[in-house]
Amino acid sequence: MKTQVTFRHTKGHHPKLHDDAIAHAESFVKYHDGIISTNVEFLNETDKTVIITTHLQGATLVGKDGSDDFHKSLNSAADKVVRQIKKLKTKQISVRTKGVEV
Secondary structure (H helix, E strand, C coil): CEEEEEEECCCCCCHHHHHHHHHHHHHHHHCCCCEEEEEEEEEECCCEEEEEEEEECCEEEEEEEEECCHHHHHHHHHHHHHHHHHHHHHHHHHHHCCCCCC
């Protein structure tokens, strides 16, 4: 899986945020095997906003959150993406097993 982390309108280097973003992106793999790439954007505007875009086979999932701290925004956006991945996986499983009796 390919992971890209981008900082926009921020000054300085943020190695801790960069490492946390990569760790969150790598944790998505345990929920779905078909993840192709993940982009994480940190935007320093009125709020400190984090946008996580995850590309799967046949779907693109986006989690976005803003708060007064990048770490809070990152955790919340990652939770949103995990929720979307779980929902997509559930739909894919139900379509495959529709009409099959156990």
